[in-house]
Amino acid sequence: MRTERKPTRLDRVFARLDREPERPAHVGMPRMSRHRMVLFGAALAFYLAIVWAVLITSWLVRLDWQVMFFRPYQQWPEIHAFVDYYVVLGQRGPTAVMVAAWLGWRSWRQHTLRPLLALGVSLLLLNVTVGAAKYGMGRLGPHYATEIGSNEMWLGGDIFPSGHTANAVVTWGILAYLASTPRARRWLSALSAVTSLGVGLSTVYIGTHWLSDVLLGWVAGLLILLALPWFEPVIARAEARIFALRARWQTPREGTAEAGPLGRPVVVKSLPDRAATAPEPVPTGRPAPRSPAYLAPGPHTTRAERSPVTPGGSRRPQHAERHPRGTTSATRP
Template structure:
C-alpha cells in the first residue's frame, strides 16, 4: 500500500469517525440536520421532486447491483476471467457487513419519522445512519470505475458525480439527514479503498474458478472433453457438423514388375 493510498484510507476512516461522533454527541452537526430537514427542500423546489425520485434509484442496492452484475458477468464471459464479478461481489459483501452493522447499532430514525426536535433520534430501531443509498452509490459506481479498462479517468469523474448527486437527492427528498449522507460517503469510500487490499483473496478465488475462465475464453468458444469444438466450430473426433462423409481412401498402386529373361 503506497503512501497516497494509506493517506486516503486514514482520511476516510477519520471522517467516518468524526461524523459518527458528531451524531452520538448531538453536536452542531445534528443542529444542521434539523435546520435542513425543517427547511424541507422538496417543498421549496417541488418541480425537482419527480426527476429526483427516479434518480435516487441509481443508488438503490437491488437495481444497481443487478445491473452491474449483469454487465460485469458479460465482461467476465468475454474475457475468460471471473475477476470483475468477484471484485464487485467482494465490494457488496463488505458494504453490507460494514454499513449494516452501523445501521443496526445506531438505530436512527429519518426526518419523516423523527419524534423530538433537536434530538439525534438514535436507538429507536431505525435504519437510517449511514445512508445506504449514498454508500451503495459510492461502492457500485466506484467499483465500475475501478474495473474500467479504458477511459478510467472519465469513469472516476462520472462515479464521483453519481455518488455526490445521489447523496444530495436523499437530503432534498427528506429521506436522510445531512449527517447520514456524510457518513454514507465515508463508509462507501472506506469500502472502495479496501478493495486493493483484498485483491489476493480475489485472485485465490479466481484460481479456484479456473473452469469458469476456460468456459468464458474466446466468448464461449472451445470446450474440453469429448465432443468438444475446435476453433472453426467443427466437432473434434467425429464427422463435421454438416454430416458430410470423408472421401474414400485411395488404394496404393502396385509396383510394376519386370520380367527377367534367362
C-alpha cells in the same frame, strides 16, 4: 455447386471478440500503496469524526434539523418527479443488475472472472459494514423524529449511514476501480462521485435521510473501494479455483472401469485405442480355434466362384435342349 455462407456482422463481432487476449497486458491490479493507505486513513478518520459529531449532538445535528425544517421538497416542487426517478440510481437491486451486466460482458470478453468477483466482494463488504452500522446505531429518520434538536440515536432506526449513498459509491465506483486506463479511471471516479452525491442529496430532498447520513454513507462507500486491494489475493485464488473446476469438468475421462466376468475391474479403452491395437498372436501350445458347427470345414469360396447348381426341387420345367454352361451344345437336326 455448394457456396460458402457469407459472414454476417454478428459473426464478425464474435470473431473479433475471440481474438481478445485472456488478460490484457495494460490492465494492472491495484495495490495497497502508500498513497492509498493515506487516503484510507483520512477517510476512516473522517468517518469517525462524523459519528462522534452526531453522538455529542454538535453543530452537525443542528444543521440536520435546519435542513429538515427547510423542507426542500416544498421549496422546489417542480423537480420532485425527476428526483423520484433519480434516486433509483442508489437502490441496491437495480444498480447491481445494471453494473453486473456490464461487468459480465467484460468478463466474457477478456476471459477473466475478476470484474464479477470484485463486484461480489464489494457488495458483500457493503452489506456487512453498512448494515452493521445501521442497526448498531439505530438512528431514526426525519419523518420519525421524536424530539426536536436530538440526534435520534439508538431508537430502533436504520438510516445512519445512508444506504442509498454508500451503494451508489460502491456500485458506480467499482467501474472506476476496474478501469483499463488511468484516464478512464479518473473520468469514472469523478462521474461516480457526482452520481453518489446526487443520490444522497435526493434522499435529503425527499426527507428520508439527514444530511449527516449522506456524508457518512459517502465515506463508508469510499472506505470499501479503498480497501478492495487487500482482497485481491482472495479474488485471484477464487478465480483460479473456478477455472480449475471448469477444466476438470471439461476434460473427458480416458477410460471407465467395468466389472469383468469374475468381478475384476476391466478398463475399457476408447474407440481410437481399440482400433489401434493389433490382434494378439495365438500361442503355439494352444490349438487353433475351430470354425463354428454350422460352417463346413475347409476353405470357403465366394458366391461368384461357385458353379451354378439347379436344385432338385425347382419348379422350373426341364428342357432337354438346355445344357450346362461351359459345355458344347449338340448338333440340332
